[in-house]
Amino acid sequence: MTPKPQPQAPNQRNEPGADAALSSGAGGNAARPSGAGGRATGPDEAFAKLRHILLAPQQQRIDVLGERLDNVGLRADELARVLPKAIVRGAQQQTGIETALQPILQDVLRASVKRNPQVLVDALFPVMGPAIRKAVAASVRTMVESLNQMMERSFTWQGIQWRIEAMRTGKPIGESALAHSLVYSVRQVILIHRETGLLLQAVGAEEGSKDQELLSAMLTAIQQFVKDSFEVGESEELESLEVGDLSVWIERGPDAILAAVIHGNAPQQVRGTLQDALSSIHGEMTEELEDFDGDARPFELARPSLEPCLRAEYVKKEKKKSPVLYLIYASVLALLCVWGFFSYRDSARWSRFLDLARAEPGIVVVSSETRDGKFWASLLRDPLAADPASLMRRAEVDLEEAAYDDEPFLSFDARIVSARAAARLRSPDGVSFQFEAGVLTASGAAPRAWIVTARTEALHVPGVSGYREEGLSDLDLEALLERKQAIEREAVQFALNTARLVEGQQQLDALAATIREFSGEAAALGLQPGIRVVGRTDSSGNESRNIRLSRQRANLVADRLVSSGLPAAMIEAAGVGSTKPVTDEGDETSRALNRSVSVELSLNETAEKPEAGR
């Protein structure tokens, strides 16, 4: 073990001399004087002197070094001087000192915070305050811009789409809106030499934009202007310029500046991309940056790092439509409205036609459709039914735009069967038909010949299984009956108490002729007339006498009728005396009227009427 040297004054240490040499005690084997003030003699002394001469300087240095090593205070002072330089060099030479110091610093910070957090808070506040404010301001600005856009689009079709998307994805509407709001495009990225403001490299130049070399210089000037004008701190720099929709984001490195020209509202991730690119360029081109003398050609190599910064996020922007387009839209809309109106109107008219056709007897609507843009109906139509074209006209259907085909068929609709019967039977005016449950009923008035024919012909009308003619008048019979009444009103008068004609033979002949004519007409209608000749007297005289006289008078007239050609079988003569006077006897005139003969006619049916259901 080296003996501990005794501290000495520097002036003493530098003085050459035996005492000094001896007292230094250099070397464990150094000879020592035998006593105080004693002097060595002989070869030892000479050797000691020689040794002193040869080794004294080294010995002294060893002494000093020993003191520096053994003296903790000295060593601490020296280390304090050397340590900062050692750390700096270690960092520069990448000796891993950062890694070595990291856990120690972490422990130190942890212990410091544990002991008194306020110290660290006070230290960090000046740094953290602005950083937090800046971050919050940037976030709020971005959010406000996005929210503004969202509000603008809240009541638009796009806003509704965002809401639907938010509901579909389960995300909040704000998140969905923000995702769509962040529309931006990094148009240019310019790498600028920090010291000179000269352009090193640029990507994404826009056509018509300013010269990028001038832009680089101008940006540098503006930064310098802001820094000088507003007396900001050394570390404070201009980070962005904003004009309307355009902004320039600036990132700084030790030797270069990266400026990104951005249109729109870019997210903060873009700044991260810029920082990464700048770090990468600094890492790869340190020497080129430091030795830059105006030649930017080496910085072609920086392009791969810059190009990823040209990011863009697009959303579909609604293009402003030209007034002409709006006019076209309006015209198309108007045309659609007109087309819709006419289409609806035509459709309504066609429906009306179909309703009329369905309600019309003798027409059955089988189907309805649209063929080649035209309305089309398939119909079954009785020949006696209405013309479908007339129904179309009633419904105001355009015959050019609609068509139909109709197949003939026999309809048993009551109105059609009635019409068919009228047509088949050629019914005269005044005759009408009712058809119900297969039975055709005729009413009105018709000549007897038609009535007779109809009785058989009606059953041949399709659909008719029975025929009735209640309410159908026989025009011929009615005329015959009127004539009968006229004949029966006539009276052949006789003179008082005689069978002598008052007006002579002519009246009797005229009566006979009239009855013969009537008989012929009755026979033509299939009727057999019967003639009862009734003789009367006035009430004067004896009634039995009157009976005889009235019978004479009746026989006289009956004989005359037979003699005029009427069959005697159809003539019956009877005398009723004064029992059935023609009129009440109030005077001679009325008594003269009762002294007369009149005829009573009857008509017997010879032809049988057809019965219903036969």
Added chain:
Amino acid sequence: MISKKICLLGASGVGKTSLVRRFVHGSFSDIYMTTIGVKIDKKIVDTEGESLNLIVWDLSGEDEFSQVQMSYLRGAAGYLLVVDGTRPATYDKALELRTRADEAFGSVPFVLLTNKADITDQWRISEQDMRGLEAQGWLLAKTSAKSGAGVEEAFLLLGRQLLAGKSARKSAP
């Protein structure tokens, strides 16, 4: 191609901007001069077979109301000191600016331009002063922003100095 930042310095009204306008076709409006105190233009010159891209920072002039923003000189490879031959005060201002520039950013090549060479008969700066500066190694040029005389040559002179400085650096061990 090599690019160099150069500056134009001088007192107000010496004709710096007019000189630049003679030399380049500007992209930016002169309004920048009054707003941020500098207008930047660009000109490519051919000197000794080599093209040099000059980025010209025209700094607003200095007078009793405004000062040249010297920070704009940072990174300049050289500068042109402009004086008005008819105003001796601008000569003194140029000397002062040169001193301040040297103090702020070190010594870089420069050329002293005496403007308004079209009216030399009205000059009030003595030839003796000029020769004194020349003797000190200063590069001098006479220019006329009005006629354009000497303008191109002055810029070329500075350009050659910049390239010479570059060559010297390259050849230095």
